[in-house]
Structures are given as structure tokens and as C-alpha cells.
Amino acid sequence: MxxxxxxxxxxxxxxxxxxxxxxxxxxxxxxxxxxxxxxxxxxxxxxxxxxxxxxxxxxxxxxxxxxxxxxxxxxxxxxxxxxxxxxxxxxxxxxxxxxxxxxxxxxxxxxxxxxxxxxxxxxxxxxxxxxxxxxxxxxxxxxxxxxxxxxxxxxxxxxxxxxxxxxxxxxxxxxxxxxxxxxxxxxxxxxxxxxxxxxxxxxxxxxxxxxxxCLHWYDIYLEGEANQVGPTPMEGRHDALCAAAEMILKVNHLPEKMGGNLVATVGEIQNYPNSRNIIPDKVHFTVDIRSWDDVHAVNAWDDLRRDFEVIADQRGCPIDIEETCRVGxxxxxxxxxxxxxxxxxxxxxxxxxxxxxxxxxxxxxxxxxxxxxxxxxxxxxxxxxxxxxxxxxxxxxxxxxxxxxxxxxxxxxx
Amino acid sequence: MxxxxxxxxxxxxxxxxxxxxxxxxxxxxxxxxxxxxxxxxxxxxxxxxxxxxxxxxxxxxxxxxxxxxxxxxxxxxxxxxxxxxxxxxxxxxxxxxxxxxxxxxxxxxxxxxxxxxxxxxxxxxxxxxxxxxxxxxxxxxxxxxxxxxxxxxxxxxxxxxxxxxxxxxxxxxxxxxxxxxxxxxxxxxxxxxxxxxxxxxxxxxxxxxxxxxCLHWYDIYLEGEANQVGPTPMEGRHDALCAAAEMILKVNHLPEKMGGNLVATVGEIQNYPNSRNIIPDKVHFTVDIRSWDDVHAVNAWDDLRRDFEVIADQRGCPIDIEETCRVGxxxxxxxxxxxxxxxxxxxxxxxxxxxxxxxxxxxxxxxxxxxxxxxxxxxxxxxxxxxxxxxxxxxxxxxxxxxxxxxxxxxxxx
Structure with missing residues (x-):
């Protein structure tokens, strides 16, 4: 044939x-x-x-x-x-x-x-x-x-x-x-x-x-201070979930801010103790950054990391960052x-x-x-x-x- | 004695x-x-x-x-x-x-x-x-x-x-x-x-x-659109976790915005499918509002609800709100x-x-x-x-x- x-x-x-x-x-x-x-x-x-x-x-x-x-x-x-x-x-x-x-x-x-x-x-x-x-x-x-x-x-x-x-x-x-x-x-x-x-x-x-x-994965760990939500005043709180929320929005805005070929996403989040009447004292979330341009992705991450550190500092929520994988x-x-x-x-x-x-x-x-x-x-x-x-x-x-x-x-x- | x-x-x-x-x-x-x-x-x-x-x-x-x-x-x-x-x-x-x-x-x-x-x-x-x-x-x-x-x-x-x-x-x-x-x-x-x-x-x-x-509890349910994070452009995304992040920050800012005796907290969040490379399509979170002034708490909630609805609309993430309990x-x-x-x-x-x-x-x-x-x-x-x-x-x-x-x-x- x-x-x-x-x-x-x-x-x-x-x-x-x-x-x-x-x-x-x-x-x-x-x-x-x-x-x-x-x-x-x-x-x-x-x-x-x-x-x-x-x-x-x-x-x-x-x-x-x-x-x-x-x-x-x-x-x-x-x-x-x-x-x-x-x-x-x-x-x-x-x-x-x-x-x-x-x-x-x-x-x-x-x-x-x-x-x-x-x-x-x-x-x-x-x-x-x-x-x-x-x-x-x-x-x-x-x-x-x-x-x-x-x-x-x-x-x-x-x-x-x-x-x-x-x-x-x-x-x-x-x-x-x-x-x-x-x-x-x-x-x-x-x-x-x-x-x-x-x-x-x-x-x-x-x-x-x-x-x-390219594919860059990061794992973010935040620490806050747990407390009963009712008697704890807003001033002086160290709410790890609020810190995470600010960071999630920074990730979401990153492609617009950096321009070029870039997507950035938070797909996963764990919150502890995850009880409606306790201020969250531990949050883990993931960051996924992708671009055709490896250097652009690294620069974007560097910018994001600086934002994360400022937020962590302002909220009094110590941050630990793990670079889980970087595939060019x-x-x-x-x-x-x-x-x-x-x-x-x-x-x-x-x-x-x-x-x-x-x-x-x-x-x-x-x-x-x-x-x-x-x-x-x-x-x-x-x-x-x-x-x-x-x-x-x-x-x-x-x-x-x-x-x-x-x-x-x-x-x-x- | x-x-x-x-x-x-x-x-x-x-x-x-x-x-x-x-x-x-x-x-x-x-x-x-x-x-x-x-x-x-x-x-x-x-x-x-x-x-x-x-x-x-x-x-x-x-x-x-x-x-x-x-x-x-x-x-x-x-x-x-x-x-x-x-x-x-x-x-x-x-x-x-x-x-x-x-x-x-x-x-x-x-x-x-x-x-x-x-x-x-x-x-x-x-x-x-x-x-x-x-x-x-x-x-x-x-x-x-x-x-x-x-x-x-x-x-x-x-x-x-x-x-x-x-x-x-x-x-x-x-x-x-x-x-x-x-x-x-x-x-x-x-x-x-x-x-x-x-x-x-x-x-x-x-x-x-x-x-x-008073104690007011609300349960918020958001719907987004799941998709692989890499090939999905940022424009047109319906990311339920980003919508939730914006709302969590609104809750956090509520007491400052409204003044008076008020605390407001998100203690619990569930995210689905909660996979690092899928855009979240379902999020549930809780809101806890407390005040000595019942009317003030209700007014604060009304204000918050309007913000929630605007965010849900802008993000294209339909919202469902449950008033779980209100104890005066x-x-x-x-x-x-x-x-x-x-x-x-x-x-x-x-x-x-x-x-x-x-x-x-x-x-x-x-x-x-x-x-x-x-x-x-x-x-x-x-x-x-x-x-x-x-x-x-x-x-x-x-x-x-x-x-x-x-x-x-x-x-x-x-």
C-alpha cells in the first residue's frame, strides 16, 4: 500500500x-x-x-x-x-x-x-x-x-x-x-x-x-498567632490567613505588573487550625509561575518574593519559602x-x-x-x-x- | 467565723x-x-x-x-x-x-x-x-x-x-x-x-x-472555573481563590472602616480542587462578626455583603451566602x-x-x-x-x- x-x-x-x-x-x-x-x-x-x-x-x-x-x-x-x-x-x-x-x-x-x-x-x-x-x-x-x-x-x-x-x-x-x-x-x-x-x-x-x-513552583509557609476571634482586638493580631490573602492577590497581579509572557497562580492552600472562631496561625500555599522566558520568570519571582517579605513583616507573620522546583x-x-x-x-x-x-x-x-x-x-x-x-x-x-x-x-x- | x-x-x-x-x-x-x-x-x-x-x-x-x-x-x-x-x-x-x-x-x-x-x-x-x-x-x-x-x-x-x-x-x-x-x-x-x-x-x-x-456567623460559597494553570491566560480567568482573598481582606479591614466596637474574622477556608496546577473553582470560607452593638454589626455586614457582591461580579465568581447564626x-x-x-x-x-x-x-x-x-x-x-x-x-x-x-x-x- x-x-x-x-x-x-x-x-x-x-x-x-x-x-x-x-x-x-x-x-x-x-x-x-x-x-x-x-x-x-x-x-x-x-x-x-x-x-x-x-x-x-x-x-x-x-x-x-x-x-x-x-x-x-x-x-x-x-x-x-x-x-x-x-x-x-x-x-x-x-x-x-x-x-x-x-x-x-x-x-x-x-x-x-x-x-x-x-x-x-x-x-x-x-x-x-x-x-x-x-x-x-x-x-x-x-x-x-x-x-x-x-x-x-x-x-x-x-x-x-x-x-x-x-x-x-x-x-x-x-x-x-x-x-x-x-x-x-x-x-x-x-x-x-x-x-x-x-x-x-x-x-x-x-x-x-x-x-x-518554564515551570517554577514555590511553597510558602506563614506563621501567625492563634487566638479566640471574639475577645482579640484587631490591633496586634497576627492573622496568617490575611497575610496569605494579600500574597495571593500579589501573585494574581504579577503577570499584569511584569508584562510579557507570564502566568502566575495559587492553586493550593491549607489553613490551620481552620476553625471559624480561631485566628489562623499557620498557612501553607503554593505559587506556580510559567513563562517562555526563563529570566523573565525569575525576575518576576524576585519581585514577588520582595512583596511577600514586606507583607510578612507588616503582618508580623514569619514567612518560610521553599523553591520546590524550577524547570527551564x-x-x-x-x-x-x-x-x-x-x-x-x-x-x-x-x-x-x-x-x-x-x-x-x-x-x-x-x-x-x-x-x-x-x-x-x-x-x-x-x-x-x-x-x-x-x-x-x-x-x-x-x-x-x-x-x-x-x-x-x-x-x-x- | x-x-x-x-x-x-x-x-x-x-x-x-x-x-x-x-x-x-x-x-x-x-x-x-x-x-x-x-x-x-x-x-x-x-x-x-x-x-x-x-x-x-x-x-x-x-x-x-x-x-x-x-x-x-x-x-x-x-x-x-x-x-x-x-x-x-x-x-x-x-x-x-x-x-x-x-x-x-x-x-x-x-x-x-x-x-x-x-x-x-x-x-x-x-x-x-x-x-x-x-x-x-x-x-x-x-x-x-x-x-x-x-x-x-x-x-x-x-x-x-x-x-x-x-x-x-x-x-x-x-x-x-x-x-x-x-x-x-x-x-x-x-x-x-x-x-x-x-x-x-x-x-x-x-x-x-x-x-x-453579639455573634454573627456567615458561610460564603464561591464558584470559579477550574482549568490547568499553565495554558490558561490570565485574562478571562474565574479564580475563586482570588475572589476569596479579596473578600478576606475586606473582612479584615471592616472594623477599621466601620469604627466603633467591632471585630471581624475569617477563621476557616476550604479550597477546591486544591491542586497547585489547577485554578480553584470552589471556595468556602466563614465570616465571624462580633460587636456589643447589634445594629452596628448588622450595618457592617450589609456593607461587607455589598463589597462581596461587587468582587464576585468583577471576578465572574458566583457567590452564595448563608447566614449561619445571629445571636444578639x-x-x-x-x-x-x-x-x-x-x-x-x-x-x-x-x-x-x-x-x-x-x-x-x-x-x-x-x-x-x-x-x-x-x-x-x-x-x-x-x-x-x-x-x-x-x-x-x-x-x-x-x-x-x-x-x-x-x-x-x-x-x-x-
Whole structure:
């Protein structure tokens, strides 16, 4: 057959996405499949069953990353890898991550039923704990595998109930024996929903990120002085929640103040003792800053930190700041990005050259191999929520771009 | 003996307070004795043992309120009642509530060992669930007994673990058979720590509240729009936590803005989904407003509500407001308050005419009988915390005022 006419089976892709969405399904139409929970295990079990249906060579490494390998004609050449993650946010969506695992699975099905061989092997991967919402940091599986994160450090992370990462990994039976260590890769493709409103606004189907913005996470701890609210005069109070409220608004105003490409958000807050008649004496909150321009993000943080310190001082609420993670912006491989653009053109899908505002396992893969991503539109720009949605038609389009990108890379001999 | 020279035994009062503080003692020097827990049961058992040592007539009612009665010469006359509560806040202090139970106990010991008889009976009481931190509402035992709260409504309240009030009351063996219904009382005295800084600031020993400020509780619910923080531009966001932060600061500024006697506090906040990389789409927080002037408090709330609505509108975060409770200010019996003032003067203790910023069982007792309170200083104005402290000397002083107030009331024939 003429390879250029090859297309994936959109109905089959839809079916696998729908089957996967049953696991951890929430009443609001989303999924809750936090990493290393029973639901994550169920999703992994189903995924492995599908890999076995395709007679792939399945490997599970010590981080629980799952690899399924389809042998190429020349196994001496480094393979093409494509994947994403099956874990979700609490009350997350059905597409985030999953599409990037089900996409390459459908690509392999298409090659399989058309008896198409490739020069290089093709590996599909489910990375452990991309979300990081149960165990920080995020992108832990790919980060350790790529050598950017320390395995034992991740193993010891605990969730809100003090459950430990490694214990949970063992509990669900996914602590493999293969070392979580990088091996040579020829190219890495990650297929994902956009998670933003740009494709929809521009009425384009395929998003082609030139890279991923930087990601800076900070954890802020404030101390106040607890007291009964009634008899304690307003003067002289050290209310940690009021200090936090001032800081949250500073974060919110930061992008407008600094200008340029920047977003800044407080997503998480804990307040203690959290009793309506006690003045809060401890608050923890998070700050998330992202920009295409790493220096701009650092400057913005420096400005914010100064504001925080002034507020803490004025309120008499000592502040402790932890720089939880700083991942620089990732420029993807120009040749591979151009391949995604060209492939979208060839398949006659409208497309948009853009940046990714969200972090992905592709961030770490980009550090060790030629990497590119393929985006499809998120309805109303919503993601990480139960109403997250992408049309089946767009899911199919993205998978077709992935198919032809993988084919081109997998048949490169040099 | 000359009754006016009678004094309580400060050492013995200290000893009972210290013995009680062992039950539920926390590493930080406070106590955690939440209502109807095993610790509450232990405290009750010890208290009843002490009532029996004094040969008092012990009654437990169907709310678990414990009464110990010392017969007077004329049992036809309504008795004098004095008491408070043995339950505490989570990580609470050793004095709040307990002092008001151990105080009258020491008064009765003093009468006992001096063979002093009184015209009227004297009843000491431990009210169930004053704190309300495990089962809302607070002051439940006295509220039901005084006829202001519905017994069955309180019975059905559940804690955070879905444990039911009545089940817990039965579990610890303190659901008595006597109906929790008011009977005639001649006077009610409640002895308590100030829980504020006024006595310390003014260098006075005895606080004499003319009454308790009003208490207005509101519950605020905000809705935003969840989204991944990275790819979602700042423009067009509906961030419920930012809306809450603006509102929290409005609450904090309210007393300064309105002037007069007013405190306003946000003590509790819940944020959803509370993930560092999702824009918050649901926030609940509480507002507590207190003033001696009920109208002023209502006007302040009206002003605040308008601000809330403007913020909710500007942020595109729909707001839902619940008026959880409004208890008007309570003016204590003027004659009884004067008795406390005069008694403090007679005993040569410096004193301060003031208001109580905190609610007490005395609020409900004030609805059915002549009521007054006696305050002693809280170190650094702190309470409801482990470091809560009052000097033994001040504890003794307050108990002496209580002794003579009770004696005067108990010997009134008219």
C-alpha cells in the first residue's frame, strides 16, 4: 500500500479512550485516577492487556513506567518512543495524558493490521506520576528515567495521608525490576490535548508547540498567632490567613505588573487550625509561575518574593519559602517540530505553531533526545476538570499526524 | 467565723486544675479533650468522683450535663448555679472552661470544711459541648437545657468522621435519664478566663463583663472555573481563590472602616480542587462578626455583603451566602454584675468593667435567670491554644470573688 494513504481507525481509538474512561469515572463525566491508587493499577492492567494483544514486548521499570516495544527491522538502531500518562488529577478529565498513550497504541494497531514493518523499533510508554497531584514532583517517572530526578528522593515522597510513594508502587504491584535509566532514543513524540483555548480561538485542529514554557513552583509557609476571634482586638493580631490573602492577590497581579509572557497562580492552600472562631496561625500555599522566558520568570519571582517579605513583616507573620522546583523552558527539536508541521499540512489539517503552557513528560525527554509534541483542541480551553473534552474527530486527526510522524522517524536509517 | 474573711484554698484549686490538665494533655502544654471523646469521659469521671467526695447529690441529664447539688437550709428556694465546661478545643488550653468548673468546686470545698450552711442550695454544673468544635453548634448542653436549642437536633449532629452526637454520648456512658429542661434558678455565675488581652493591658485582676457581644456567623460559597494553570491566560480567568482573598481582606479591614466596637474574622477556608496546577473553582470560607452593638454589626455586614457582591461580579465568581447564626448581644443582670464589681472591690482586687468578646454557656443562662460572669487575665491574651495560661494567683483571686458572690446570692431569702 501507499504509506501516505494510511490512516488510523478513529472508531477504535474512541473505543479504547471510552473503555479507559470507565476506570475511575466520576459522576461529573471525568475521571479520578490518582497515581498509584487502585484506579491507576486498573488502568495499567488494562493497558498491559492491550499491549499483550498486540504481542508487544512489555517491560516495567523500577519507577513503574510501562514500555511496550514493537520490534523494527534493525534493532541496532535506537527506537522511536511515544507516550504520555494514564494517571489523572483529582476529578480530572478523560483525555489529559490518556490520549497520548491511546494514540500511539492505535498507531501500532494500524501498523499491525496493515502488516507494516518499520526500520526502527517503536516503543509506547506510560510514564508514572505525571500529574504530581498526589506525590510532588510531577513528571516523576520520566524525570527519573531521563536522569533529571533522583529515584530514591521520589520513592520517599508521601501523600497527604502519609502514604509513601514506594510503598504504594509496591502495593499496586508495579515496582518492576528493570532500572529506570535512559537508553538511546531516536525521537520522542508526545500527543496531548492543548489544555488551553488557543486552537479553538484560532479555529485550528493541530497544535505544534515549539516547546514548553518554564515551570517554577514555590511553597510558602506563614506563621501567625492563634487566638479566640471574639475577645482579640484587631490591633496586634497576627492573622496568617490575611497575610496569605494579600500574597495571593500579589501573585494574581504579577503577570499584569511584569508584562510579557507570564502566568502566575495559587492553586493550593491549607489553613490551620481552620476553625471559624480561631485566628489562623499557620498557612501553607503554593505559587506556580510559567513563562517562555526563563529570566523573565525569575525576575518576576524576585519581585514577588520582595512583596511577600514586606507583607510578612507588616503582618508580623514569619514567612518560610521553599523553591520546590524550577524547570527551564524547553525548546523542542526544530527538525522534529517542522516534521509535525509538515505532516499536518500533508494531511490537510489546519495547524498552529505555538508554545505549550503546561509541562509534559516531553519536557524531560527533550533533555535527552529529539522531541516534539502534537496538540489537539480542548473544548472551551478547559482541562484538568471533569468537563474536559475533545471531539473524536480531533482525536483521530492528531493520531493520524502522530502515525505519519512516527512512520517517518521510524524509517530513518541515519 | 466572720464570713467576709473566708477565702478559698488556692493550692487545692491549683491541684485540681493540674490533675484535670493531665487528661488529654498535649505535648505543647495544652489539652485536647473534644466533647464526648474518651478524654471527655475521663474528665467527667474524675469530676464526678470529686462531687461524690463532697457528698453532693449528682444528677446527669439526657444531654450529659452533670449537676452536683449541695443542699441549702431552705430547699424550696431556687438554688444558685455556677459552672462552665470540661471539653476543650483541639489543642486547646488548660483553663478555658475548666476553671469555671473547678472554681465552684473549690468554693463548695471551702464551705464544706468550714461547716458553712447557706439558705439556698448551690449547684455546680459541667455543661456538655460548649466548644462546638467537634459537633456544631457550640454551647449545646446549656442551649438545650435552657430551651433555646432542640434536643433531637443536637442529638443528630455528626462530627467530621460521621460519628453521631447521641451515639457518642451513649458510648461514653453519659446519656442520663433526667430531662434536660430548665428549672428555677435564683442566680447563675460563670467564672472564666478572659481570652483577650484587656485585663493584662489594664493591669487588672478581675474582669466584670456587663454582657456578651453579639455573634454573627456567615458561610460564603464561591464558584470559579477550574482549568490547568499553565495554558490558561490570565485574562478571562474565574479564580475563586482570588475572589476569596479579596473578600478576606475586606473582612479584615471592616472594623477599621466601620469604627466603633467591632471585630471581624475569617477563621476557616476550604479550597477546591486544591491542586497547585489547577485554578480553584470552589471556595468556602466563614465570616465571624462580633460587636456589643447589634445594629452596628448588622450595618457592617450589609456593607461587607455589598463589597462581596461587587468582587464576585468583577471576578465572574458566583457567590452564595448563608447566614449561619445571629445571636444578639447579651446584657447580664445589672444587679448581679454590680455584685461582682462590689465583691472584687471588697476583696481589694483591681477590676475592669468590660464586655465579653467570646460566647459562653452564660449566654443561654442569661435568657432564663439573673446571670453574671467573673473573668481573670489570660497571659498575652491567648486562649484556645496550648500556651493558654493564667497565673495561679489570679485563679485564686477569681475563685474568691466567686465564693463571696455565691455566698451573698445563696443567703438571699427574697
Amino acid at each position: 501507499n504509506l501516505s494513504e494510511l490512516r488510523i481507525d478513529g472508531k477504535r481509538l474512541q473505543k479504547t479512550l471510552e473503555e479507559m474512561a470507565i476506570i475511575g469515572a466520576t459522576p461529573g463525566g471525568g475521571v479520578q485516577r490518582l497515581t498509584l491508587t487502585d484506579e491507576d493499577k486498573q488502568a495499567r492492567d488494562l493497558f498491559i492487556q492491550w499491549l499483550q494483544d498486540l504481542s508487544l514486548n512489555v517491560t516495567i521499570d523500577e519507577m513503574g513506567n510501562i514500555f511496550g516495544k514493537r520490534e523494527g527491522l534493525n534493532d541496532d538502531l535506537p527506537p522511536i518512543v511515544s507516550g504520555s500518562h494514564l494517571d489523572s488529577q483529582p476529578k480530572g478529565g478523560r483525555f489529559d495524558g490518556v490520549l497520548g498513550v491511546m494514540g500511539p497504541l492505535e498507531v501500532l494497531w494500524t501498523l499491525h493490521e496493515n502488516n507494516i514493518e518499520t526500520v526502527r523499533s517503536i516503543v509506547i510508554v506510560d510514564w508514572t506520576n505525571e500529574e504530581g497531584s498526589r506525590f510532588a514532583p510531577c513528571m516523576a517517572g520520566s524525570g527519573v528515567w531521563a536522569g533529571a530526578l533522583d529515584r530514591n528522593g521520589v520513592y520517599q515522597r508521601t501523600d497527604l495521608n502519609e502514604a509513601c510513594f514506594i510503598d504504594e508502587l509496591e502495593r499496586i504491584g508495579y515496582r518492576g525490576e528493570t532500572p529506570a535509566t535512559k537508553w538511546p532514543i531516536h525521537a520522542y513524540y508526545e500527543y496531548h490535548i492543548e489544555q488551553g483555548p488557543n486552537l479553538e480561538r484560532e479555529r485550528k485542529i493541530i497544535g505544534v508547540p515549539k516547546g514548553i514554557v 523552558h524547553a525548546s523542542f527539536d526544530e527538525r522534529l517540530v517542522k516534521r509535525v508541521l509538515d505532516t499536518a499540512e500533508e494531511l490537510e489539517y489546519s495547524n498552529l505553531y505555538m508554545v505549550s503552557g503546561a509541562g509534559h513528560d516531553a519536557s524531560y525527554m527533550n533533555q535527552i533526545t529529539a522531541t516534539a509534541m502534537i496538540f489537539v483542541p480542548s473544548l472551551n480551553g478547559r482541562s484538568h476538570v471533569e468537563v474536559e473534552n475533545t471531539s473524536w474527530k480531533d482525536c483521530e486527526a492528531g493520531a493520524n499526524v502522530l502515525l505519519h510522524c512516527i512512520l517517518k522517524s521510524a524509517n530513518e536509517t541515519g | 466572720n464570713l467576709s474573711e473566708l477565702r478559698i484554698d488556692g493550692k487545692r484549686l491549683q491541684k485540681t486544675l493540674e490533675e484535670m490538665a493531665i487528661i488529654g494533655a498535649t505535648p505543647g502544654g495544652g489539652v485536647q479533650r473534644l466533647t464526648l471523646t474518651d478524654e471527655d469521659k475521663q474528665a467527667r469521671d474524675l469530676f464526678i468522683q470529686w462531687l461524690q467526695d463532697l457528698s453532693l447529690n449528682v444528677t446527669i441529664d439526657e444531654m450529659g450535663n452533670i449537676f452536683g447539688k449541695r443542699e441549702g437550709l431552705n430547699d424550696d428556694l431556687p438554688p444558685i448555679v455556677s459552672g462552665s465546661h470540661l471539653d476543650s478545643q483541639p489543642k486547646g488550653g488548660r483553663f478555658d472552661g475548666v476553671l469555671g468548673v473547678m472554681g465552684p468546686l473549690e468554693v463548695l470545698w471551702t464551705l464544706h470544711e468550714n461547716n458553712i450552711e447557706t439558705v439556698r442550695s448551690i449547684v455546680i454544673v459541667d455543661w456538655t459541648n460548649e466548644e462546638g468544635s467537634r459537633f456544631a453548634p457550640c454551647m449545646a448542653g446549656s442551649g438545650v437545657w435552657a430551651g433555646a436549642l432542640d434536643r433531637n437536633g443536637v442529638y443528630q449532629r455528626t462530627d467530621l468522621n460521621e460519628a453521631c452526637f447521641i451515639d457518642e454520648l451513649e458510648r461514653i456512658g453519659y446519656r442520663g435519664e433526667t430531662p434536660a429542661t430548665k428549672w428555677p434558678i435564683h442566680a447563675y455565675y460563670e467564672y472564666h478566663i478572659e481570652q483577650g488581652p484587656n485585663l493584662e493591658r489594664e493591669r487588672k485582676i478581675i474582669g466584670v463583663p456587663k454582657g456578651i457581644v 448581644h447579651a446584657s447580664f443582670d445589672e444587679r448581679l454584675v454590680k455584685r461582682v464589681l462590689d465583691t472584687a472591690e471588697e476583696l481589694e482586687y483591681s477590676n475592669l468593667y468590660m464586655v465579653s468578646g467570646a460566647g459562653h454557656d452564660a449566654s443561654y443562662m442569661n435568657q432564663i435567670t439573673a446571670t453574671a460572669m467573673i473573668f481573670v487575665p489570660s497571659l498575652n491574651g491567648r486562649s484556645h491554644v496550648e500556651v493558654e495560661n493564667t497565673s495561679w494567683k489570679d485563679c485564686e483571686a477569681g475563685a474568691n470573688v466567686l465564693l463571696h458572690c455565691i455566698l451573698k446570692s445563696a443567703n438571699e431569702t427574697g
